[in-house]
Amino acid sequence: MSQDLEATLAEAKQKILACESAHALKDIERIYVGKKGVVAGLLAKIPGLPAAQRRDAGKTANQLKQAVLQAVTARQGELASSEIEAQRSGAGFDATLPPGRTVRGSLHPITQVTRELEDLFQSMGYQVLDGPEVELDYYNFEALNIPANHPARDSHDTFFCEGDGHLVMRTHTSPVQVRAMERLEPPYRIVVPGKCFRQETTDASHDHTFHQMEGLVVDKDISVAHLIGAMKTLLRGIFGRDLEVRLRPGYFPFVEPGFELDARCPFCDSGCSVCKRTTWIELLPCGLVHPNVLRAGGLDPDEWGGFAFGLGLSRLVMLRHGIDDVRHLLGCDLRFLEQF
Amino acid sequence: MYVSYRWLSRHVDLTGISPEQLCDDLTLSTAEVEGLERFAPHLSDVVVGSVLAREKHPDADKLSVCTVDIGQGEPATIVCGAPNVATGQKVAVATPGTVLPGDFKIKKSKIRGVTSAGMICSVSELELGDEHDGIWVLPDEAAVGVPVADALGVDDWVIEIDNKSLTHRPDLWGHRGIAGELGAIYSRALQPLCFEMPAHGQATPYPVQIESEACSRYVALPIDGARAQTSPDWLRWLLLAIGQRPIDLLVDLSNFVMLDIGQPNHTFDRQRLSDQGITVRMASAGETMQTLDGEERKLQPSDLLICSDTQPVALAGIMGGEGSKVGDDTKALLLEVATFDATTVRRTSSRLGLRTDSSARFEKSLDPTMPMRAAAYFARLLQEIQPEVSLPAAPTDAGDWTDPAHSLMLRTERVRQALGKPIPDEEIGDILGRLGFVVEAQNDGFAVGVPSPRATKDVTIERDLVEEVGRIYRYGNxxxxxxxxxxxxxxxxxxxxxxRRIQDRLAGSAHFHEAIGYSFVDDDLLEKLGMLSLPHVRVVNPANQGQDKVRRSIVPSLLSGLETNRRRLSDVRLFEVGKGYLPEHSNDRGEPRERHLVGLVLAAPPPGKQATFDADGFTQLYGVVTDLLDALGLEAPEWSAGEALPSWAHPNKALCARYPDHDEPAVILADLEPGLAPAFGLSGDLTSDVALAEISLDALLDAPRRGSRYRPIPRFPGIKVDVAVALPTETPSASVVESIIKAGKGSVADIELFDLYRGESIGADRKSLAYHVLLQSESRTLTDKDERKFLKRFEELLGELGADLRGGSG
Structure with missing residues (x-):
């Protein structure tokens, strides 16, 4: 390569190394190896050269071109990595800026807890059933061993529907017990979530409408021992751990014997406002299905038995989320609903 | 019900059993104890003092300065304002530091220059009675310096038992009944009680005539020589402990018998009764009587009355009459102890809203063997206090009653099976024996004699005995x-x-919030919506006035909170899954038709001028609902302009989706009826674009399912063509879509409307619709030539519609 060309190459390399942007680099590349660039100029001159020089001239022009391109590529690489370096420095990043907003909807907390329990029960072979809110007196009371004028009716604070008195707003989900017995072939296990109604004064802890989940198992040879086992499993499912439980007598005409199941308060060790300082919370009324109820459902109590239980879904939701006023649950105030 | 620990211990030995222990055991074996409190706790802080001297206060006429020995070194000087304080009295002294009821802390203080080291208490200051005109004078034998509770032997605990857990146990509505349970739990025998009628004279027994089956037994016992007096202390303290105000011996004793053995009874002033005797009969229509509380009661033929001759003197089992009550001058008594029909008493007392201690007991079906024993018990107690009391005649025992005691067969294997525990026969027999059952071994179990107090209602079948064994054995075992x-x-x-899919879809990609509403719907709301006159299931005893109707539909409930929500949020999206009831479609059992519904509401400020053509609520909600049906795997329904719309729907901006073979529309989708917006507060700042939808789950379940076959991925690329069409406003867009499909001759793979424009540039009464069209073939790559052919055919078809192709480009 001639001295001139050496100088040209040195000058090109210098420019390339000094170049700070990919764009400028392209310009330089064009000046040297573009269509009208330095190398092109050299090649254009070749036909005018003596034949003996042509070969060398072509060769050196090509060498120059290769050398420039090599330098450009190398510089391109350097520029690209310094660009990544610059990005990597994260200049201007503020770790305290808030996250972007996503638009979302929500499921009602009662729906959420109902689903969890339905799934839990379904995994244990229970079937989920539904029953009407406007219920026949027969299923709500009569078939459940609570005949007309039974004193237990008083404690139900029933909403009676207009007409000849055979319709009520169901006071519990238990009417589905006999409805199920009429429809299903034993043995079976069912749960029934749904709304219930009691005519009582509304305050922070009582509402005239609330949600319950009824459970019923009908099978042969069912005992209190099985009931205890099933209830413990249920509580494990709800609270995610084993809770000490106690069973004590409770009176519900549709079970015999009937129980109240208390669990050790999951929120304290030595008494809190949830357990009213007793360390026990009353969770589940339950019992062995009364022979009269089995009979009402067309089952022979000497052949079939079972147990039933009722879970207060509204109460469970309140316990879970620390909701202090039951009246928040029903209604369409988005300030409440959008939290779930 | 309140129960006193000390009272219980009159019936059963409670040595070694703390009140806490007792409560736990009752809860686990018998009935729920709701509370345990020390009786009058301040009586353990207040001490007995002896007034050594009383002098007049030097500076105040009505005050005295007393020197009181309180058993601690120097006697204390106490200023006292009571007129009855006197030297030599034993009094109750609250020393400095003692806290009296009402958080009243006693301090050493100067009263008109004299330092007083405490207070001599009155009965009312200790909340033991109303008398406040003087200090409480204690019996002479009270030991000085000892807490008053100990000195008087009235230290006690009050146990509150949940009444509901006693609904089925008529035998537990008195202390003796509860003591019997404790006896069974602790294997301790009950103290014997004498129920033998004292000697009586030979006068003619009191005439009693029973004219109704609602009274199965009526014992009438005339008593002479009784007089009004304050009850003895033992009686007063027991009543006080359970919160009963002592009144007068005859009243207190009547209460005591009820609270002790659970049998209500009533005392009449015999001088105020007719000579004709007592008649028990049903009231006649329109009859009235004045009860003891001074109220005039309107009676009905279902009310049972106790009459003196023909005049009502008591509402049987509930309350006595004003005219015959015992008073200060009563000397001759007639004691009534009866058994009344539970249902009759319950019905009358609930109708009149008159619940008494007596009615609460009769409602539970009382043991008819009790009245004679209770009468004897009353007479004996009265004679112990007033020995001059005599019984002029034998008690009258009227009525047609039978002893309910019966026998049940108990298969012990059944007990073991039902409880799931191998409890041996001997233990089963022992438990039942402790509970008062008479047990006799038979082939494979026991013949169990059920005593009368347990036999009226509670223990009637074998399973009831299983419970008896289980609860005493303890379920915890x-x-x-x-x-x-x-x-x-x-x-x-x-x-x-x-x-579940609907909830997930709505709460997920559609970002709706789920609400659960009340099943009752407000009259106000129905009135606003003009739905008040529709048939509704109604309750006769609503929780609140104007909330007696059970909803037919879900949408109204969702509208009720719209104003509050819109005030806070620009975009309100709510849904509810719930039920509606149609009474006009009742089945032959009288059950109203139940509808399973989903309601949706979407409310936002009206879209601005720059908004895209599909930014309005209706279009958005239409999209949400269509997506929902698709996500459920249903075939697309037939959408048509709404007819027979509910009153909340905009009459001319509504759609109904229908499926074949189902009368009811599957979806009603509409804007809110414009006239309703102001009524829901959606005007001015809150003017909103409100779209509503109601989906019938019942109709969806009947709907045909869309196939779920996979569609092969196209093998040849398609061509995207955009077309813009100007056409008369009233020409439906569907006709343009039809033309696109036709023009494509089977090659149209997708059509998407991307603009809708109305404006001057295209002329009045005209609109412009612009679509992305995808042309695709399964057999070859389409070319520009295909596009030109398509556009040409399309333009021809548009001509038939009176529409022009404003532009078409690939």
Whole structure:
């Protein structure tokens, strides 16, 4: 390569190394190896050269071109990595800026807890059933061993529907017990979530409408021992751990014997406002299905038995989320609903 | 019900059993104890003092300065304002530091220059009675310096038992009944009680005539020589402990008998009764009587009355009459102890809203063997206090009653099976024996004699005895067992599957919030919506006035909170899954038709001028609902302009989706009726674009399912063509879509409307619609030539519609 060309190459390399942007680099590349660039100029001159020089001239022009391109590529690489370096420095990043907003909807907390329990029960072979809110007196009371004028009716604070008195707003989900017995072939296990109604004064802890989940198992040879086992499993499912439980007598005409199941308060060790300082919370009324109820459902109590239980879904939701006023649950105030 | 620990210990030895222990045991074996409180706790802080001297206060006429020995070194100087304080009295002294009821802390203080080291208390200051005109004078034998509670032997605990847990136990409505349970729990025998009638004279027994079956037994016992007096202390303290105000011996004794052995009774002033005797009969229509509380009661033929001759003197089992009550001048008594029909008493007392201690007991079906024993018990107690009292005649025992005691067969294997615990026969027999059952071994179990107090209602079948054994054995002693069974997957429940998918879809990609509303709907709301006159299931005893109707539909409930929500949020999206009831479609059992519904509301400020053509609520909600039906795997329904719309729907901006073979529309989708917006507060700042939808789950379940076959991925690239069409406003866009399909001759793979424009540039009464069209073939790559052919055919078809192609480009 001639001295001139050496100088040209040195000058090109210098420019390339000094170049700070990919764009400028392209310009330089064009000046040297573009269509009208330095190398092109050299090649254009070749036909005018003596034949003996042509070969060398072509060769050196090509060498120059290769050398420039090599330098450009190398510089391109350097520029690209310094660009990544610059990005990597994260200049201007503020770790305290808030996250972007996503638009979302929500499921009602009662729906959420109902689903969890339905799934839990379904995994244990229970079937989920539904029953009407406007219920026949027969299923709500009569078939459940609570005949007309039974004193237990008083404690139900029933909403009676207009007409000849055979319709009520169901006071519990238990009417589905006999409805199920009429429809299903034993043995079976069912749960029934749904709304219930009691005519009582509304305050922070009582509402005239609330949600319950009824459970019923009908099978042969069912005992209190099985009931205890099933209830413990249920509580494990709800609270995610084993809770000490106690069973004590409770009176519900549709079970015999009937129980109240208390669990050790999951929120304290030595008494809190949830357990009213007793360390026990009353969770589940339950019992062995009364022979009269089995009979009402067309089952022979000497052949079939079972147990039933009722879970207060509204109460469970309140316990879970620390909701202090039951009246928040029903209604369409988005300030409440959008939290779930 | 309140129960006194000290009272219980009159019936059963409670040595070594703390009140706390007792409460736990009652809760675990018998009935729920709701509370345990020390009786009058301040009586343990206040001490007995002896007034050594009383002098007049030097500076105040009505005050005295007393020197009181309180058993601690120097006697204390106490200023006292009571007129009855006197030297030599034993009094109750609250020393400095003592806290009296009402958080009243006693301090050493100067009263008109004299330092007083405490207070001599009155009965009312200790909340033991109303008398406040003087200090409380204690009996002479009270030991000085000892807490008053100990000195008087009235230290006690008050146990509150949940009444509901006693609903089925008429025998537990008195202390003796509860003591009997404790006896069974602790294996301790009850103290004997004498129920033998004292000697009586030979006068003619009191005439009693029973004219109604609602009274199965009526014992009438005339008593002479009784007089009004304050009850003895033992009686007063027991009554006080359970919160009963002592009144007068005759009243207190009547209460005591009820609270002790659970049998209500009533005392009449015999001089105020007619000579004709007592008649028990049903009231006649329109009859009235004045009860003891001074109220005039309107009676009905279902009310049972106790009459003196023909005049009502008591509402049987509930309350006595004003005219015949015992008073200060009563000397001759007539004691009534009866058994009344539970239902009759319950019905009358609930109708009149008159619940008394007596009616609460009769409602539970009382043991008819009790009246004679209770009468004897009353007479004996009265004679102990007033020995001059005599019984002029034998008690009258009227009525047609039978002893309910009966016998049940108990298969002990059944007990073991039902409880899931191998309890031996001997233990079962022992438990039943402790509970007062008479047990006799038979082939494979026991013949069990049920005593009368347990036999009226509670223990009637074998299973009832299983409970008796279980609760005394203690359920806590039964180990849990796992159920084994063939677990089969439950039958599919499509409605539940649909509900879950709908909830998930709405709360997910559609970002709606789920609400759960009340089933009752406000009259105000129905009135606003013009739905008040529709048939509704109604309750006769609503929780609140104007909330007696059970909803037919869900949408109204969702509208009720719209104003509050819109005030806070620009975009309100709510849904609810719930039920509606139609009474006009009742079945032959009288059950109203139940509808399973989903309601949706979407409310936002009206879209601005720059908004895209599909930014309005209606279009948005239409999209949400269509997506929902698609996500459920349903075929697309037939959408048509709404007809027979509910009153909330805009009459001319509504759509109904229908499926074949179902009368009811599957979806009603509409803007809110414009006239309703102001009524819901949606005007001015809150002017909103409100779209509503109601979906019938019942109709969806009947709907045909869309196939779920996979569509092959196209092998040849398609061509995207955009077309813009100007056409008369009233020409439906569907006709343009039809033309696109036709023009494509089977090659149209997708059509998407991307603009809708109305404006001057295209002329009045005209609109412009612009679509992305995708042309695609399964057999070859389409070319520009295909596009030109398509556009040409399309333009021809548009001509037939009176529409122009404003532009078409690939």
């Amino acid at each position: 039964i180990a849990e067992r796992v159920m084994t069974a063939d677990v089969r997957p439950p039958p599919p429940d499509e409605r539940r599957v649909f509900v």
